[in-house]
Amino acid sequence: MWQDPANPSADTMNQPQRQPQPPSSSTTEQTQEQTDDTQMQDTSEQPKKLTLLDLPPEILHQVCTHLPLKSIRSFRLTNRLLGEIGACHALPELIFYLHTTDFAALRSIASHPIYPRFVRSLIYGCDILPSPRLSLKQYxxxxxRTEKRRAKMHARHACDEANRPPKPLAEVKESYREYKRVHQAQEEIIREERDYEILKEVVGKMTNLKEVMVSSDFEFRLGSLGSSSSSSSYGGHGGSGTKDCRTPFDKLDCLTQLDGEKGQEGVRHLRAIMMAVKEAGIELKSLCAGLIHWSFFNEALGNFGFHSMGNLLANLTRFELLVLPGPSQDPEDFQHADAIEMNNMSIDVMEEIFRCQELMRKGVIRNLVKGMPNLEILSIGFMDHAEDNDFIFPARLQDVIPLNHTFPNLESLKLEGLETERQELTDFVVKHKDSLMKLELRDMRLVTTSWRKLLPELRYELKTELMEEVSIYGMALGMGEEDDDQELEEWFMGDPEDHGATELATRVQKYFMDTSMGDCPLSRENMEPIPDDDLMDEDILDHPFEGLVPEHELAELILGGMQFPGGGNPFGDPFDDPSFEVPGGWLD
Structure with a gap:
């Protein structure tokens, strides 16, 4: 009989309720066995292994920052997720040249949905094929000639390559066809200014770009910006920080002579990339440029320059600049020049140096540096300031550095090819001793003061725990300050990057770091001029000026034959009148 569960009958309600019975002992034993079996089964299973996919994306990005480019490429091939993460680190640094294949690669990278947003460094190599184009006979x-030089070099080092036979003429002709094609394409890019157009297009998509380098004549060493991620480049260009970085010109293995635009070294390349940076409104953190012809800074020409950048350089923490104050001279010109032509070339060099000097004294670089309050690394130099005379400098320290200004974060300071006085150099360096860790001076001239007084002063003032290195390389020119010793000072310290630092340069460096050293290592007794061999190019030594003039009289002929307005020769004893300046009318 059916009963409503909501209204049970009285009979049902009056029935006694069944009480729950405790489990029997057999039931308890059976349940315990089942529990033990389950636990044994769980403990026998292996724990789950973690994979890269189990890591948070933030950690995977950190891992990629420590991987070399080759490993990142393998990392990206794992799966789609890791491929996207790896793409953010695949191309942090791009090295390129004014070349069709390089510009095509830049455009391809810029069109990728991920790559351009994570490019931090651009390095523009200034090497191009010289114009005019060589004929087949010249090639x-x-x-x-290149094969002969290589054989001599290998023989000098006892290499087997010294006995390699010359390249067959058929291969040379095939190489010439490639050279002719590349040269023609290069001329079209320059004539139609496609380099400006492409860089504006590409840089505009690199929203995280922070570092720019323009490297002419291998200055700063291609790929040496030192970004936090692994240095890389597209198209197989070589690794970071190497002088022999591979270039798109490598297929022209017969022709190794690459160069910048004569008289305009680095100007076009620096101008093009800076115009692109300005167009994109990018605020850089690092800018390295060299060699850059001094005319880049001439605002009177009405061309684009640093003065057009506005405040886009105000946040720089690294600024390195190496200026070419005169026209570069091709060794070929010297080989085929007679004494009169060489004399004229030397006058052309000096005229440009004086023009550069006149421009620098307007403070175009000083005002630029003054607007960079966050600098940590500062390097300003002038290269090949006077190949024929060591006493004409294109700029003074006060022309390029705001001496009354303080950079609170400055850690590294390098000065090259400048003239100054002991007091102003010491004052500026000491002003930054609380942050300065490295000081390097190259090819410097103290006009009326002495290095033998400068070094002890600097050593005394820079007694801080921060200082890691003080070094002096190249020429160190000065003037004795004692009453009985007002004569020229001249020491040559070598170059660690080329022929190596001299023993004296090593002693000077130790003098600053080792407090146990007593006397200043520079003295009248150990002065030495620049070795003559270092002044002569290897090509010139291979082809002496037969029938013209003996090599040992060459420098004297160049200097003695130069004519200056008003008569006289400032090179006879340049310290007779340290304030000598070329008359302005001569420049006109």
Whole structure:
């Protein structure tokens, strides 16, 4: 009989309720066995292994920052997720040249949905094929000359390559066809200014770009910006920080002579990339440029320059600049020049140096540096300031550095090819001793003061725990300050990057770091001028000026034959009148 569960009958309600019975002992034993079996089964299973996919994306990005480019490429091939993460680190640094394949690669990278947003460094190599284009006969001659130089170099080092036979003429002709094609494409890019157009297009998509380098004549060493991630480049260009970085010109293995635009070294390349940076409104953190012809800074020409950048350089923490104050001279010109032509070339060099000097004294670089309050690394230099005379400098320290200004974060300071006085150099360095860790001076001239007084002063003032290195390389020119010793000072310290630092340079460096050293290492007794061999190019030594003038009289002829307005020769004893300046009318 059916009963409503909501209204049970009285009979049902009056029935006694069944009480729950405790489990029997057999039931308890059976349940315990089942529990033990379950626990044994769980403990026998292996714990789950973690994979890269189990890590948070933030950690995977950190891992990629420590991987070399080759490993990142493998990392990206794992799966789609890791491929996207790896793409953010695949191309942090791009090295490129004014070349069709390089510009095509830049455009391809810029069109990728991920790559351009994570490019931090751009390095623009200034090497181009010189103009005018060589004929086949000239190219073959250049090829044979290059092979001869290589053989001499390998023989000097006892290498097996010294016995390698010359390249067959058929291969040289094939190389010439490639050279002719590349040269023609290069001329079209320059004539139609496609380099400006492409860089504006590409840089505009690199929203995280922070570092720019323009490297002419291998200055700063391609790939040496030192970004936090692994240095890389597209198109197989070589690794970071190497002088022999591979270039798109490598297929032209017969022709190794690459160069910048004569008289305009680095100007076009620096201008093009800076215009692109300005167009994109990018605020850089690092800018390295060198060699850059001094005319880049001439605002009177009405061309784009640093003065057009506005405040986009105000946040720089690294600024390195190496200026070419005069026209570069091709060794070929010297080989085929007679004494009169060489004399004229030397006058052209000096005229440009004086023009550069006149421009620098307007403070175009000083005002630029003054607007960079966050600098940590500062390097300003002038290269090849006077190949024929060591006493004409294109700029003074006060022309390029705001001496009354303080950079609170400055850690590294390098000065090259400048003239100054002991007091102003010491004052500026001491002003930054609480942050300065490295000081390097190259090819410097103290006009009326002495290095033998400068070094003890600096050593005394820079007694801080921060200082890691003080070094002096190249020329150190000065003037004795004692009453009985007002004569020229001249020491040559070598160059660690080329022929190596001299023993004296090593002693000077130790003098600053080792407090146990007593006397200043520079003295009248150990002065030495620049070795003559270092002044002569290897090509010139291979082809002496037969029938013209003996090599040992060459420098004297160049200096003695120069004519200056008003008569006289300032090179006879340049310290007779340290304030000598070329008359302005001569420049006109």
């Amino acid at each position: 073959v001659a250049e090829c044979r």
